[in-house]
Amino acid sequence: MNELSTDNHKNSSSLSIKDLLKKVFFIDLIQGLFITFNYTFTKTITERYPDDEKWIPYKRFRGLHTLNRNKEGKELCVGCELCQKSCPTQCITVIPMEDKTGKGIADRIAYRWEINLLRCMFCGLCEDACPTEALKLGREYELASFSMQRQIRSKEELIKPQPIPVEFEGGVIVRATLEKGDKEIKVKPDLSVQKRWW
Amino acid sequence: MLSEKAVKEIEEITTRYPVKRSAVMPALFVVQKEYGYVTEEGMREVAKILGLRPILVFEVATFYTMYNKKPVGKYHIQVCRNISCSLLGAEHVVGIIERKLGIKVKETTSDKRFTLSEVECLGSCGTAPMMQINDKYYESLTEPMIDDILKSLK
């Protein structure tokens, strides 16, 4: 360090005229602008979220819970309440019921399945506990809303098909459109137009 | 309803035992003789005569394989499939009968004449392979013998 600082000292005293010239002709600025100018011809790495683009996370991402159906379209959730039991923050409420109409894979389905997102810490233990693989932490992460009530999500919503299919690999930025609703703001992805950011 | 004769027979059987309940097995055979198989109604009647709960009769009837719980044909062919008969070709015997009658085990021919079933040891190991048709034993079976037997029954 010492050597370096003496060097600098020497340089600053000896090159003072050069520095002066640099300052007069805005050499640093030109150099900087040149770099900036160069970048206008490289690939962009910023993401125009939420207006035009949206990041689709990987499959392993733990976002909003989803309740799945099997291939025949039957509800996989049997209302066994194991997710509720395993939840460390006690934010899940399950009330089962009997259903003989064949809605679910067994004659037991969830009458109510609710999650309180204000308390949820997205640890994924519920997903681990689920014996029928009905419960999955999905890839939706835009959870802000205008009301507290909206933070309690129920089965009716969670069982709907997700905007991002399960098979979709993720890890990409896709084109998106911003939709402002009364209750919340959503960014709707268009999975067909995508790019890898690296 | 059981015939008067059958009821009388069951009542006669009960006198042989110190406890009425002991007569449940012979009584069920009477029912089987009467209807060809042990019917629900028959079991209820036996229970009534012996002063038992119907479920007790049902337990006995389902426990023993010699009570037919379903209607059988006129000739009930029971082929022994235990070790001695099996070693000497019980499966073969079953195969022959299946082929000849065109039915599988536990099935009845469409003309309701024959029912084929596999049963456990009938106590005739010395003359294996053997089968029982209704109350009669047919022993040391060979293919031509089976042919003859089935023909004689037709």
Next chain:
Amino acid sequence: MATVKINGKEITIDDGTLILDAAKTAGFDIPTMCFHARLSKLASCRVCLVEIVGQKKLQPSCVTPVMHGMEVLTESPVVKSARSSMIELLLANHPLDCPVCDKGGECELQDITFKFGPRQSPFGDNKRRFNEEDYILSPVIVQNANRCIQCKRCVRICAETVGVGVLGSIERGAKTGETSFVREYLDCDHCGNCIEVCPVGSLMSRSYRYKSRPWDLKGVDTVCVYCGTGCQLTVQARKDEVVRVISKPEEGINNETLCARGRYGYSFINSIDRLLVPMVRMGNTLEPTTWEDAVRAVRNGLSEAINKGKKIGGIASSRLSNEELYLFQKLMRGVLKTNNIDSGSRWDTAAVKTYAEIMELSKGGLSIYDALNTDTLLILGFGISDENPVTDYIIRRISGNKKMNIIMASPRGMKLDNSAVLSIRHNPGTEGVIIGGILKLIYDKNINSLKNLGGKDYLKDLSKEKVSDITKTAWQDIEAASGYIMASNTITVAVGSDVLRVPSRIEFLRMLIEALRILGKDVKLFPLFDRSNQRGALEMGVHPDILPGYNFIDGDGLGADGIIDAASRGEVGALYLAGEDILSDFPDGVFAREALRQTKFLVVQDILPTETTEFADVILPGSSHAEKDGTFTNGERRIQLVRKAIEPLGGKADWETICLVAKALGIKNMEYSSPSEIWDELAGLAPMFAGVNHKKLEPDGIQWPCPDIDHPGTAIMYTEKFNRPNGKALFNFREHIASAEVPDDKYPLILSTGRRRQHYNNGSMTRRSNAIFNQWPEESLELNPFDARRFNIKDSEKVLASSRRGEMEVKVHVTDRVQPGITFLAFHNRDALTNLLTNDALDPVCKIPEYKSCAIKIEKLNGHK
């Protein structure tokens, strides 16, 4: 005594103790599956195998008794691997649908698998399947036979304890399964005890089906509200909804058994018709109002009655807790200065005195297990199997294990008949004469020893023919009964309150007891009560002539029928009914209606709308037993805690409401913070409760007397002699009075009334439970097949039944439970108000309205209307 070594630990224990119990004493738990402490031993699951040093094969510890010098290993490698294999075999055919199964979370198989089982299974074959879908076996049971592990607990409890024996084990080997006869819909007690003992999810409760998981439930241990047996049960609620009732194996006299009412009669608690807000009459309608306004209205009404010098009456139901009953009588006596107070049982002084003296109520009594430690049990005057089903279960279970002669005397066939050596059928209301007949036989054979028997002169004119004629009972039966009694050393006489509801010579019972004692026999008395806190009501002084703690007074107060009588003459200014539906309970419905119309001011404090609430001027919402703390006293004088499972839906518990009324009337000393405080006040008044407090009552309750705080309570207590100066009872004897209404040509049948197993009193509580309602949806008139042929009536046909007072349409149920010439109708159904038919003749001795019998005729409906 035997000294055994268990896992190296030496203990000394009674001969004949099972290894299982010995190991538990030594501190080692052995897992079990098929074992059940109060059922016969089966030893079929082999999970409890242990190694006995010196024996080659492992032995099932649940049937092997200990022997002196035995060395048992319960945790050796051999035992562990055998245990694990047994569990593996149980699981070989047990479907792993635990997430769907209702038992998940409290399944015994699940528990032992996690504790001892293998974590994998080599069995790759398909599991056996009996059914693809769960099927419904009864109004309360749904079965999934695939999950059955053939422990036969359900089969055993059904046959040995409940005594209906409708479940059985069918097929054999790997195909064995437990179910009903040809899997038919069951016609049984619907008590659900099979569900309770099922270790897996094979038998499941229909009302609890897919409602919850055990870990969601908050349970409180409390006491059943439906009869005087006093079963302990656990009410389990999810949030504020009661979802099921279970019982614990080791607590209470019932030991896990419950009846259909106790187990399924909880729906009324969360019923949508519950009275939740106070209501005040405005003109012709009842308008909802606030508590303040309602209590003010009560105050005004009561004050007006006092000011005008009119009578005030109070009738409290015997399903209120001791504390509430005490407060109620304090309100009546202390604040309103009246002795016109009664509990719903309609007993007046004479009746209570007779019954209390004969059954020695004020002196205590026996616990049921002591009472059943006897040679002969005589049950009289009580529809025991219908009114106290769990007492019936206990008697059957005990009698199955030891030699005990049960003599059942009842007008109607009872389920306990199948455990009895002798069933006596008699005409309704002739219990006393039956006793007279038995006594006569005993007296005739022992004239010398019984020289000094008080009241023996009354036996003179009691001839064989006369007894048979009055009771319609074969003389041989009475002879047989006296034979059994004379051959026994210990005799328990269990008498229900029905004997006091009918005119009869009940004094014979007193004589019989005394005669047997003179003859040197041990006579035990066991009273049977039909209401949960009937005994408590007497002990708390809810009676015109009794102050708390059986302090008899000679007051001028009126009993319930006296109050109604006075009301019909317009003498009653205010009537306070706490939990009592007088219109469907009172024998003569027409008369009671008129009486309520004549009552100036009627306060009804109840949980559900009834006939009576329609007449009310003020309705105060009550609280069910699940919504408050308190105590009940059962038939064997055991004081047991009732605990709060959910907050009072109406906002106030009954005791709070009574305190509010007292406060509104300007009384200062009736403010309490909890029922426990009320109890302490009352314990200070009655020496027999002095040592009892709420804390001490856990878990099984205390039998009074309990004079000080260290006293453990008294289980056995009765005296050899009557508590009279000369050791003899006083007699209050009257001639047998024939029923006020005997059948004649015009009304040829006797109608007797009573309760059914499924329902309780006016049915306002039990009828709201779907599980119970489905068992008995419509009241029907029981008719003997002989009479059915005589009147040409078929089963399930609707007929018009009429008496001299009223008529009703009713379905006929042809059964041989009733004797020829007698019909039976229960009084639970609001649509079939039986008391419009019945008789209001008061028994001249006891003044008990003749509720049991009247003459009716039945006519076919078609062509008539």
